Amino acid sequence: MDIKTCASGSTEARIEELRRRFGSDLVILGHHYQSDDIVRHVDIVGDSLELARRIPDIEARNIVFCGVYFMAESACLLARPGQRVFLPDHEADCAMARMARAEDVERVLERLSASGRKVVPLAYVNSSLAVKAVVGRFGGAVCTSSNAKVMLEWALAQGESVLFLPDRNLGRNTARILGIPEDKQVVLDIARDNLDTPEVQGARLLLWPGCCPIHESFMKPDMVDAFHRHFPGCRVLVHPECSPEVVERCDGAGSTAYLIKEAEKAAAEGKEAALCIGTEFHLVRRLMERHAGRINIIPLAQATCADMEKVTAERLLATLEGLEEGRGEVHVDEALKAPARESLVRMLENCR
Numbered sequence: 001m002d003i004k005t006c007a008s009g010s011t012e013a014r015i016e017e018l019r020r021r022f023g024s025d026l027v028i029l030g031h032h033y034q035s036d037d038i039v040r041h042v043d044i045v046g047d048s049l050e051l052a053r054r055i056p057d058i059e060a061r062n063i064v065f066c067g068v069y070f071m072a073e074s075a076c077l078l079a080r081p082g083q084r085v086f087l088p089d090h091e092a093d094c095a096m097a098r099m100a101r102a103e104d105v106e107r108v109l110e111r112l113s114a115s116g117r118k119v120v121p122l123a124y125v126n127s128s129l130a131v132k133a134v135v136g137r138f139g140g141a142v143c144t145s146s147n148a149k150v151m152l153e154w155a156l157a158q159g160e161s162v163l164f165l166p167d168r169n170l171g172r173n174t175a176r177i178l179g180i181p182e183d184k185q186v187v188l189d190i191a192r193d194n195l196d197t198p199e200v201q202g203a204r205l206l207l208w209p210g211c212c213p214i215h216e217s218f219m220k221p222d223m224v225d226a227f228h229r230h231f232p233g234c235r236v237l238v239h240p241e242c243s244p245e246v247v248e249r250c251d252g253a254g255s256t257a258y259l260i261k262e263a264e265k266a267a268a269e270g271k272e273a274a275l276c277i278g279t280e281f282h283l284v285r286r287l288m289e290r291h292a293g294r295i296n297i298i299p300l301a302q303a304t305c306a307d308m309e310k311v312t313a314e315r316l317l318a319t320l321e322g323l324e325e326g327r328g329e330v331h332v333d334e335a336l337k338a339p340a341r342e343s344l345v346r347m348l349e350n351c352r
């Protein structure tokens, strides 16, 4: 297994010493995709929805977010005045989020709405703060993989069409659950800018051409078939960032929280010989270890997120050592805060 679990004892001890020293002045949050080197030091581990929901209740002055850039930006939006948010490596920026640039999203929305058509943008939380601000200005909202169905229903009720971005896979997988016909969906060709075609004009669901390289490139339909052949009757569960061609062969698809819960249920029931899980490997490996002896959890692919891996124990330590001087602090553009917060709050209000 090609996973680094090499934080030295002294790094670990020093992080713990600083955590003790900061006491209630510090909360460390970590996404489930973080390595064990990080997860062992966090106060709250969760998926993106859970972590966003926890921010408003945090009283500590310093929030260190172990995840990727858009998550820390969302934390800045939800933090209290005077609270500071830190990300141990600012280069940890979700590859999918980088596929939708705010200026392109704004241009496309302006073009699509030019004829008076009401196009409601729905941004997966894996998008930059600047994109969320554009979405907020156009009356749209944010969603996560846990609430994409509820939020897509909401967005469809607000206008004639929905622009779902940046993840075309989550968009298509959610559209299938809601029964939106394939011929009412179109993946936009942003590079060629051909937004005036009859397909685009007639579509109910417009999809941005982004994806998660981890879930799309490493998890393939034939892998699902191979598991089913080797373990007849056993289930494959995947994250909905996988392609629809993978999801349709699987026995279930859902958010990180769903995958964790299903693994727990299967381990408690002990009825299945094996359970295959298709998502980021740091999380799958943790589930394999947690449930060893009760159920055989098998990864669909051993794919780790290189952006999440940029947050190392050494960088977490450097952030804590430089906390007072603001090392690793995330600053967001004040002008973008209000419209971006609007899009995020619309989600939180619709999914209480």
Ligand code: 13P
Pocket: 046, 047, 048, 049, 126, 144, 145, 146, 212, 241, 255, 256, 257
């Ligand atoms: P969750 O919304 O399930 O936390 O997923 C975040 C993510 O980056 C998935 O690749």
Ligand code: SF4
Pocket: 068, 094, 095, 096, 097, 126, 212, 213, 214, 215, 241, 280, 305, 306, 307, 308
């Ligand atoms: Fe982004 Fe994919 Fe990494 Fe999640 S796993 S943070 S979507 S690149």
